[in-house]
Structures are given as C-alpha cells and as structure tokens.
Amino acid sequence: MTTSTAVKSKERFLSKEAFAQLFTVLRDHGYTVIGPTIDQEAIVYDRIHSVDDLPLGWTDEQAPGSYRLKPRDDEALFGYVVGPHSWKRFLFPPEATIAEANKTDAGWQFEGTTDDPPKFAFLGVRACELAAMRVQDRVFLSGAYVDPIYQRRRSRSLVIAVNCTQAASTCFCTSMRTGPQCTSGYDLVLTELASGFVIDAATAEGADILDSLETTVALIETQQEARAARQQAVQQIERRMDTTDIRDLLLSNLEHPRWSHVAERCLSCTNCTMVCPTCFCSSVKEVSDLSGEHVERQRHWDSCFNFDFSYMNGGNVRDNTRSRYRQWLTHKLSSWIDQFGTSGCVGCGRCITWCPVGIDLTEEVAAIRGDVP
C-alpha cells in the first residue's frame, strides 16, 4: 500500500461498467497497473491495460500437484484464487541489478542500485498476499539493513485488494490467520458481486482514487451480499494446519524419520520456493561487459533446494534432499518466527499446487506432529 495516511472506512458500490474507469484513474494518478491475466494456461500477474486483460469468466481448479483453468458460468473478473505468481516478483524482482562497478583511472569505483521502478498499482491482491507483503516487509525493511530495491518499490506501490469469494482445495489461510478476508495493508479493497463491487478505501490515496470513480452508496442489502460472498470463501476452506507450538515442534524434531520419507518424493526442483510469496533467498552473479571494465552485480532468486546453496569450503552443508526439505520447512514455519517474529507461511497453498509430486506441507507437519500414521 502507499504511504499516505489512513482514512475511515466508508463502503461504496462500484458497478462493473464504472469499474472499467479504474484503469484510467490509476493511469492519471501515474500508476502502472499490475493485475491478473491469463498466460500459458494460468492466471498470472502482469502489466495490464484494461478490463479486457482480466480473466473474465475463468476460474482455477487446484489440488496437490495440479492447476487447471476452467470456464465459469458467470462473468466474474476475480473469480479465481491464486496462481503461480505472487506480487513479490514486482517488489523483489526475480532479477535485479543491486550494484555496479566501473574501472576508472583511479581504480574500481562502485555504485549502488539504480533501480527506478514505475509506481505500481497492484490490482487483485488477496488477503494471504497482503500477509505475504507484511512478511517480506519484516525481512527486507525491519532489520538493521534495508534492501533498497524492495524499499523503493514497496513504498511507491498502491495496493488494491480483492476479497476472496471462493477457495481452492489447497488454501489454508484460516489456519495461518491471514484470510480470507482482507483486513489491513491495502489502499483500496473490493468485494466482487454479480452486479459490481463493494469498494472501500483505507488510505487517503485510496480515497482519492475512490472519489474519482463513479460510485453509489452501498445499500445495506449489497453490503450483506458482499459479506455472504466473503463468507462463502471461509466455508470452502477445507485444508487445515495445526500451528500449536509449531516453532518448537519442528526444531525439536530435526531427526524425525518423516524428513527421509518426504525426501523420497521431493525432487528438490525449487518450485515451492519460486511460487512462495515470502521466500526471499537470492544469489548474486557478476555480469561484465566485453572490456571487463563495467560490471553489474545481478541478484537473482535462489532456493535452499539448490544443491550448492549451502556451499562452503569445497562442500555443500546440505548435500541431500532430506536436509534441504528440512531446511525449507523448518525455516518457513519455525525459525522464521525467531528471525522475523512471524511465520513465513501465509497459507496460500501455492507450494502444494505447484509441487510436481504434490507434497503437501500441512500433511508433513501433521505427520511430524504424529497426527497421521
């Protein structure tokens, strides 16, 4: 969300026709709109220009190791859950130049990042994704050192949340207490109904944009309809993860046989870490021009599942899949709490859906807890 001041809630109704104006208003406010759109048979987040780019009438069907787009029998614009992308790719880009070196007569001279991103408006942010942004804020902004690229992008971005009105089989945000309803961390929030949207602003910038749109008073019945739609998502969530004492549970079970069990299936492919909206591991590579006198340091996403991620003194500390899966899960659910005062998991279910062999972390936790045979 933007850095503008908070405002009082005042729900309005935005018709589907008036919704189309949002793109013009955002453009007028200087924003580049990033939102859901269909690409390669998935709903991804990309630059969009109009309502026509939205996945009208499509939904996603998700299960462990499976994701399918299916047509809906209505014209919903946000009638899906979450796809392989998360907003982190715009705040913590998969590849970014973090520093530069130039050889001069006085030797090497160094510059920091010159990243100058546009002002992003993120359209269609789900509650679990708002939570993921809060988690990454802790990682990149709240420590002794701040990541300049993330900070610049985050502070300039407008967040337009859209409440979930349905859930996938892989969702477990209620267990992680992150959703499905959006409660904070946005400038504007929408709930989609057949006739239009209930819309509300949480910041002055959001209110300013809201004022530029043709809205009407949200009738009590409309507000009730929106509540019911949001409740529908809650009711559809079936997956659960018991987070009781989870920090100690995992750290006191580092030698549990389940790690070997899951390692037999895990391909160490890194998919879970790539789709995770909070995973933040990265590496830096040197990209030099032909003369070797101008070098860019390019940071790219890395993964604790990569073989050489823990490379040290000629060997890899985590040299098998068991130790790498254990690192990922214990970090995500356990040591993350020590490090950042919050779980690293928001319950979005992406790692379950996009795992090629359908490994389900909620099942792994239950097994370590001893809840399943």
Next chain:
Amino acid sequence: MDPSQLRFILEELRFSAMLPAEVLDQLAAASTIKQIPAGTVIFREGGTNDNLYLIRDGRLALEMSVPGRGAVRILTLGAGEMVGWSALLDEGKMTASAIAVEDSEVVVAEAEKLRQLCRANRDFGYHLMEQMAAALSKRLVATRLQLLDLFAASPTPVPDRTSESEA
C-alpha cells in the same frame, strides 16, 4: 622417594587424581620416581617394556618408524599423562617408541606389580582400568581428529564459483 611423597605426587597428576585413597596408596607403593634427561629413549617400538609411566614434568614424544620417512613423531605427551599402556595391557610389546623431548620427571610403575594388584584386588583393578580406559579413549578421539586432517589447505577440490566463504 618414600611412598607418602609419591602418593602426594600421584594425587596431583591428571591420570591418578581421581583415584580413591586406597588405590592411590597401592599405586604409590608399586611406583618409583625417575628423572629422564632429554633425548633418552624410554622404550622402543617392537621392543618390550615393563613399566607404565606417568609424566610429572617435562614432555615425551611417541614415534613410529616408517620405511623411507624414518621416525615419525605421532604425539607428544605432557604432565599428568600416561605413557606405556602396552606394558600393562599388551604384555609389554610396545607399539611406538617413547623419547624424552625435554628433561622430564616420570612416575614409574612396574606393570607386573600392577597386574598382580589388579588380579588380587578387583576394586583396585576397576579403578586403575577405568583411568586407563579414560586416557586411551581421549587419545583415540585425539587420533581421530588428527586423522581428519582438519587444517588441510583444501579438504576437497574447489569448483570454480564465486561463493566461497572464509570468515
């Protein structure tokens, strides 16, 4: 040296400090103290030796001979440590040579007397062997660490990559 003085010395040595009073008395009675000038060979690898030595002061070295490399120094031992376990446990057939690296003072216990004491008095035997086992297990661990060659320049060949860490 009279046994009471020897007993006092044994009480101060790491090897024997934990022994109960009676055992110390018996050990003292079976021991003498001896000055060993630097360079003295106390026993030789492959040879026989009748004594167990406890170093009171100075330093002894254990060496093994390797064809082509001569005498290879494996370990040096200092005050409070035991040398010559083969005399007690292995009928005196020595597995290494012991040489005084500097002027040293050692408590010498006759292995046969110790064996007799062990046989006659199981309690003595238990306590002495407990100390022997503890000393040998420490030496075994130290040997394992030596074997790991922890300070070798590069444990395995280093692939060409940019992420190394040496802090």
Next chain:
Amino acid sequence: MSSSYVAPLPDPRLATDPWRASTVAIRAVRPEVEGVSTYDLAFQDEAVRASYRFAPGQFNMLYLPGAGEIAISISDDPRNTATCAHTIRVAGNVTRTLAGMKVGDTLGLRGPFGTSWPLAECIGRDVVLVTGGIGLAPIRPAICALLHQRRQFGRLNLLYGARSPDTLLYAREYDDWSERGLIVHTTVDRSALGWMGNVGVVTLLLERLRSFDPRNTVLFCCGPEVMMRFTVLTALNRGMSPEQIWISMERNMQCAVGLCGHCQLGPDFICKDGPVFRYDRIAPFLDVEGL
C-alpha cells in the same frame, strides 16, 4: 507514512545501501604460509577511512568485480586506522584472482559485519583462545585488543593447532605476544624433521592446560567446526559452563546482512547473528548433520 504501514521508517543512518562497496587499494601483501597471504587494504576515500571502525571478530566482504565477493574476517589490530589487514587462503575463484593482484590494485570492500568477541566479558578473568589453522586470523584482533589492555585481564593463553610446523600462522609474532603477557602454546597434527614442539590435535593442549580456573575463564574458539565441537567438549569436561564459551562460525555468507538466506543455521543467520556466538545459543544446532 500512514500509521497502518507495517514497516517502520528506516533510520536515516541506515539509508546507506548495504550492497554498495567502497574502493580499497592493496597497500601491502605479506606471504604468511603456503597459499596464505595477508593483504593490507586502505580506503581510497579519506572520509570512509576516517569513520571506519571494526570490533575483533567481525568480517568484511571483499569484492573483485567480475570474479565475485567473499566474506573475510578482519585480522588487524582494531586500533590500526591506516589500513586493514585480511589474511586469506587461496581456496576458490575470488581468492585465486586476489592472489594474482599486486600492491596498488583496487577492489571493493563492504563492512564491517557481524558480531564480535566479547572482550568486556573478559575483564578481570582469564582468557583462553583456542584456534586451529587459519582460524587464528579472526582471533588476532582479539589478541591485539587483549594485549593492549593487558592489565585488565587475568592469565591469557593461546592454544593454537596447525597442520604442520610450516603452516603455523603469524609465527613471527609469537615472541612479541609472549613478551606482552600471552602464553603461546602451539601444536601440529603432522610433525616435521627438526620440530621440537608439540604433536597432536589442539584439544590436547586444552586438556593439559595448567593454572586453569574453569569458573573464572572465558574461552574463544575459532577453527573448523569439528575442532570447535571437541574443544567445547573438552572445556565442558574441565568444568567450564556453556555461557563462558564463544565460538566463531562459518557458513556461506553472501550478502552479509541477513537478506540472502544462504548462511542460515537453525534460527540464526551466521552473517548477522554471528559469526561469534555464545556457545549455548548455537549448541542445539551444531551437532545436527546437514542443518
């Protein structure tokens, strides 16, 4: 910034970009032992030089454009403000490139980073430094600091193990350290002709250390992880408690500021929560294979 914005406003002093290196020039290269040299680095920018301070035990990131960046512990006397010494073993691409550089060449430096040896804890107490191999390099600044205020501390013992007599680091300094009140004990794993010193692993030196008061001693340990584990075991056997033992850990440190994820060990980032840890903090995670 709105009140509901989760992230706090960054402290202005933190506005500096942690990724931006400063230019340093190589002022001197001193070969130490086979494959190991000490590089004295000097900041090009006078203002950076004037404000640069480090605490014993901290590390810098040295950056060779095109080759990469490595974490190197600082080996200098913390009072030396003109240059900053780094003792480096050739181990990979970056260090090999560095080995080919000469006096006057420039490179990048970010730092200092990480935690330091708890010198304040040592006041009025005995200090035992147990190190192995190139692990003496991160201890050297602590030795300088301890000797600089020698009267503040009790007995000072350095127990140092190397692979062989010719790989004992900083051997030319031992006499000076001894004269100033640090008892230097050395040992080697592999003896050599003419070596009259100790042979055997460094933990034996701790086993043998006389005039040792376990309740009034602080122990610093730096070396390969296995060596540190057994050093701690020996120290505990000799009656020290885990809170008196400090160890310097090593992992794959890349960003140095806890943002890249590489150097995690359990809940800790070695780069920012370490490298120097009080033993009881890191103990639960030291013996877990592949953590």
